[in-house]
Amino acid sequence: MLKKAVAYSRVGQKGVRVASGVAENPSEFVRIRQGEITQRWQDFLARLAAQDDFGIGLAEVGKREVTATDLAALTALTGYEHAIVILTDNRRVLINMGSYKGGELPPNTKILLMHSHPDDHGTGMAKFISEDDVNALVYLNQRYSYMVTVDGTVYRFTRDTPSCSVARIVRELKYSGWVKPET
DSSP, X not given: XXXXXXXXXXXXXXXXXXXXXXOOXXXXXXXXXXXXXXXXXXXXXXXXXXXXXXXXXXXXXXXXXXXXXXXXXXXXXXXXXXXXXXXXXXXXXXXXOSSTTOOOOOTTEEXXXXXXXXXXXXXXXXXXXXXXXXXXXXXXXXXXXXXXXXXXXXXXEETTSOTTEEOEEEEEEETTEEEOOOX
């Protein structure tokens, strides 16, 4: 691997490229807080509203096409929970749950990758993992999943996470950008 990197560096005259793998830009949350909607989010909303093979509220998406930032933004803009799942045929689907209280996943859901919780208007309830969240993992025989709140904080929860508790924070937005909390 190192030999290939060195060879690339000499041939390409660019050096070795490194990347964080994070597709999200923390400055996007400034836009959410100011009520601005990006073209990207408009496109997702249009795809979710389209009457296609999946129906209204569902849109097929590519791997890593939808980020935690996108889920937080869509939830902040609509007030509804959203989710990203993998179906039994391995297609990834973005879902508008149609309510601030959540909703049902498609019956052919294999994996719940991530879902969002709506704004709690200062009550602090958005960060709590619900009984339904935990039950979804048990039903899907899944060890863990992620939940994002509209402020961009990402929580990891397991099927052993007590309902009505706060899961482990894996990423939160600070003034300096995204940070991984100390464990």
